[in-house]
Amino acid sequence: MRKTTIEDWLTDLASELPAPGGGAAAGMNAATGAALVSMVCNLTIGKPKFAEHEAVMREALAEAERLRAEALRLAEDDAEAFSGVMAAYKLPKATAEEKAARTAAIQSGLAEAAEVPLAVAKVSAQVIRLSGKILDGSNPNVLSDVAVAASSAKSALESAALNVDINLGSIKDAEVRERLASALNESLQAKVQAEAIMQAVAKRIRA
């Protein structure tokens, strides 16, 4: 994916191919948000006017770079996430033993497949929190980009959450389901902060 041109990636996304799909799009939106946080940091760091925020901005930049790399990697992983489940569905089911082994393989495949959108949700929540961290210290000329970062990450978060939910519906083990749902819930808390960032920026722009 990373070596594909923007035009070709969009064409592949639009096609009837199984990947890339909504999962990769969510990863891409998270990466876009992280990249915008980096941009805001890069346009703030080193300017004497914003010297008092220098340390926060430098730390945020390092974190944003890490999150962008992770989001892009997860967007690429998404295509493979379901291959384990698909392979498990193809296992033999002639005997009772085979049936049990197949069901177990499908179930562990589903739990594994849920890990990718769960990780996208987590990265997206981190991008939102990072946007909140740089909101006050950012160069005012690029304040709107802080909001665009939070908005793009919020879209990634809610999209990834849907993909986790789809998997949860097929997982039978209540404990596994509970663990995944609780991890997702923690990330989903960041949605409220994304809204607050959007509103704070809009307010300052209209002021």
Place this chain on the structure above:
Amino acid sequence: MRKTTIEDWLTDLASELPAPGGGAAAGMNAATGAALVSMVCNLTIGKPKFAEHEAVMREALAEAERLRAEALRLAEDDAEAFSGVMAAYKLPKATAEEKAARTAAIQSGLAEAAEVPLAVAKVSAQVIRLSGKILDGSNPNVLSDVAVAASSAKSALESAALNVDINLGSIKDAEVRERLASALNESLQAKVQAEAIMQAVAKRIRA
């Protein structure tokens, strides 16, 4: 932009270069949403099971392809949108006449520059409405992608709206301001529909 690789585009976005920035990211998010609508249509069209929705899906596919091309073009235009304003700021202002000519040039540049994010907002709203149109007839296997499309387009819409608002703040002609604000408002109506699509899909997934 369209011939840049995903990785390089994200790196450029993250850099201190003036473009691409939040405006291009908004255009990209709108294009991603449109591409996902195309994908859902492509995975629904031609399947006997969904024959009753065939006509709606074919029409939606054609519209989604058009919107994707337009969103990508607007993402590319965004970089140039401000060049007119920047050139106007560099005009001479030694005499009263020069000052008046410069102010007029800045003002018309700002009004022109607002047209790109306004068009991104309009395209994003159209992607949201199109997601709503295909919601009932889409292949249930890719129902979540309809929601991801709406979510990505909603992020594009609210991001573009911020960029229009920034320009509105500098435009002095009340009539121009009123015309831009009213056009933006019409597009912003689609935000509520995007939320409704997300909720409808989440409800069906959890059912």
